[in-house]
Amino acid sequence: MVTIKDIADRLGIAPSTVSKGLNDANDISPELKKLVLDTSIEMGYVTKKMKKGTRKRLCIFIENMQYRNPTDFGFDIILGFKQAAVRNNWEVTITPMTPMLQLRDPYDRYMVKNNFHGGFLIGFALKDPWMTQLSTTTIPTVLFDNYIIKNPNVAYVGTDSFEGIDMAIDHLTELGHTKIALLNGSLNSMVTNNRYDAYITSMRNHKLKVDENLIAHGYYVEDSAKYHLPSLIAHGATAIICGNDLLAVGAIKECEHLEIKVPQELSIIGFDNLPIAEEISPALTTIGQDRINLGRCSYSTLFLLIDKVSASKSLLRPQLIVRDTTCKII
């Protein structure tokens, strides 16, 4: 179990200072107080006050996404959300979700029964039972990477795919590429559609020809890359933008198998900036999503909804992280 001393050691301060931070004392700076609180949440420390519970409760529901390890996509999103929420005296519950569980209780009843003031839903699929109920829910609800039209109680938070794909195409055209392919996920999620639209729009804005043979739709898993890569290369692609990092990692591995040199013969760009992007060789150039801040922004958007502000969409900036899988066309 995490103790106050563990937090003190991690931050390099006295345990008494940690206590002050956790107990909202007046003689330490607000910045340090925030840091102590953030770190204690990150390390899983639970104060007596948190144990007692408060009247203010939020729930994070997560499905179809790994989140238990720091390398998982969902981990930092949940951490950022919790840090921002706990700082504002909310109690946050994390509930793994399945379609079966959703059939047991309609969303609104589940929320009211459990005394939750708002929900944050991550990784839900369009066909999930709760998703259709969100069109009419009266519970303040934030969806990560999904959008519900015309319900003022539901908002969408995500990264601006348009700017991300545009930055990738900026980068590749500066390196001399014109035959830029898109290896995307399957076209049944909002995010995949957005990245596809962004690719078409940005290619046109860069005065590049859109060639249907240079667009492939697979799945967001490593293995999917190998089925599409040969055709993209046969049609002359010198660079490939992948819909996520897993597809990009699959593409790098398949290139190794096919004896295609990355980046000399093929430039590859991912999306997400998962820890694996840094670890793989060559290290992956990718469009980064700031997951901690996506979590924070999701809390702040949920708080707007609870405060009767009908937030609809909140997008964060992506960031292009240039590593070793892109180079000048030779």
Added chain:
Amino acid sequence: MVTIKDIADRLGIAPSTVSKGLNDANDISPELKKLVLDTSIEMGYVTKKMKKGTRKRLCIFIENMQYRNPTDFGFDIILGFKQAAVRNNWEVTITPMTPMLQLRDPYDRYMVKNNFHGGFLIGFALKDPWMTQLSTTTIPTVLFDNYIIKNPNVAYVGTDSFEGIDMAIDHLTELGHTKIALLNGSLNSMVTNNRYDAYITSMRNHKLKVDENLIAHGYYVEDSAKYHLPSLIAHGATAIICGNDLLAVGAIKECEHLEIKVPQELSIIGFDNLPIAEEISPALTTIGQDRINLGRCSYSTLFLLIDKVSASKSLLRPQLIVRDTTCKII
């Protein structure tokens, strides 16, 4: 000058309770405290603590927009922003701006010199000197209805035009209209472009023909309507969606002049829900922007930027307000 008694009278509570609210006493509820503070700001009451000033300062810059009277478009946006900011102990300065003043000091220097931690810019034009500087500013800045690409320190807040126009076309098609015209502002602002794109997209989604003769671009003033209305009607329009309420008011007046009955012979929809929409006869059906909450959302987005969260776009939901200028096609 506003006194504590004025605030007490307005709220129907004792002056001593107002004092408690302003002085952050523990024996009144947080909700009442918030209400007292919100009302005192709305009425222009200044506490001694506010007079003394704090270290935390924000500035609202406003240009090309009326804001001094409650009926002005900018009034509620500023009010909502101030209410949210003051609740979080920020001092807010309101500064009317002109292109000339912008030439005197570059934006960043002005902000640093005056010790402002963040800026909220309303009504700026694309050609303003400060607008080009915003591409590289390091000062957390929120723009109302304007967007700067690829700078993580600048965010855009506005109402979702796509959903608004789509709601208007939903409403008109339910009433049997197919010849739906768009009378927009001039195509040199982001918002006008968005409303134009939204119209095209939504018409197509409703399987309606887009007829270039049913699209006109004027200016966002009453007078502009009369130059475009006759041609739209000559080309068969039975309903007109206007880019803002002023254009819609101009259209109603011009119909009176041309002896065209509204809504029996022509349905008209505005955008914004200004006070005049309710006052004019017949009362205007319009797409409402929640201006108080746009102000609150702008504060919360600015706070994210100050907190190093690279917010990019925050959109609020519009609301279709059906009054007397739309009816079933006869």
